[in-house]
Amino acid sequence: MKNQKFMFGLGVALLILAGCYTVPETGRQSFIIPLGDEVSEGAAAFAEVKSKETVSHNPVYNERVQRIGERIAEAVGADLPTAKWEFVVFDEPKTINAFALPGGKVGVYSGLLVLAVTDDELAIVMGHEIGHVTARHGAERMSKGVLAAILGVALDATTQDSKNHDLVLAAYGLGAGGAMLKFSRDNESEADLIGIRYAAKAGYNPRAAITFWKKMEKEKTGGRLPAFLSTHPSDERRIADLEKWMRATMPLYEAARVRYK
Numbered sequence: 001m002k003n004q005k006f007m008f009g010l011g012v013a014l015l016i017l018a019g020c021y022t023v024p025e026t027g028r029q030s031f032i033i034p035l036g037d038e039v040s041e042g043a044a045a046f047a048e049v050k051s052k053e054t055v056s057h058n059p060v061y062n063e064r065v066q067r068i069g070e071r072i073a074e075a076v077g078a079d080l081p082t083a084k085w086e087f088v089v090f091d092e093p094k095t096i097n098a099f100a101l102p103g104g105k106v107g108v109y110s111g112l113l114v115l116a117v118t119d120d121e122l123a124i125v126m127g128h129e130i131g132h133v134t135a136r137h138g139a140e141r142m143s144k145g146v147l148a149a150i151l152g153v154a155l156d157a158t159t160q161d162s163k164n165h166d167l168v169l170a171a172y173g174l175g176a177g178g179a180m181l182k183f184s185r186d187n188e189s190e191a192d193l194i195g196i197r198y199a200a201k202a203g204y205n206p207r208a209a210i211t212f213w214k215k216m217e218k219e220k221t222g223g224r225l226p227a228f229l230s231t232h233p234s235d236e237r238r239i240a241d242l243e244k245w246m247r248a249t250m251p252l253y254e255a256a257r258v259r260y261k
């Protein structure tokens with residue numbers, strides 16, 4: 001009983017400590033418990049990935065990812081004020097995937113560069129991943145796990161330790177040994193919306209989101225499931241949502257493309 005009271009008190013204290021966070025671009029109010037320095041943990045996690053994977057020195061790949069990344073970073077601007085942007089290509093032709101970590105650390109696997117033929121398509125994927133970061137979906141997921149643990153609700157196995165690089169990686173969808181964890185359906189949808197807005201503001205055509213997701217779906221029916229699709233299931237609702245958002249997003253693109261001509 002005493003223990004229960006203590007846990008309840010701790011829960012209340014954490015709730016007071018926890019801040020409300022307004023998600024950029026969508027305005028949603030999110031609830032986050034500060035569990036450490038996300039930015040430095042993101043940087044440490046990124047260093048870990050770089051030490052384990054093969055970093056590509058292909059000049060064409062790197063120039064492309066860097067160029068698109070810099071334009072998106074500019075569009076993100078104040079949504080990620082602490083960012084120390086870094087865009088790295090990993091040499092894995094069979095891996096169709098990308099990820100982003102707090103602090104503006106972005107990894108793109110070379111397999112994705114082949115499938116995302118146009119810069120518009122690549123910008124959509126990078127924008128989506130960066131959207132998870134500016135929306136702080138990983139921190140939100142960890143916060144929910146911590147609060148759930150304190151309140152005695154069933155805890156997801158991946159959210160037990162709050163001070164761990166692997167946890168940061170897991171929270172942003174990249175589990176230990178390359179295992180991927182899914183974001184919630186709502187988080188995915190929100191990253192889609194934020195992603196097309198960043199891409200559009202960077203002068204990339206947001207309509208590429210629709211063609212790209214449909215192309216990804218075809219990859220699946222071709223017999224192999226891209227890593228990206230295993231964590232980013234695409235279906236009719238996703239396409240319908242993207243169609244719905246285009247009317248508000250196209251003007252951002254029209255305004256930005258003049259700058260990048």
Ligand SMILES: [Zn+2]
Pocket residue numbers: 128129132183188191231232
């Ligand atoms: Zn996602």
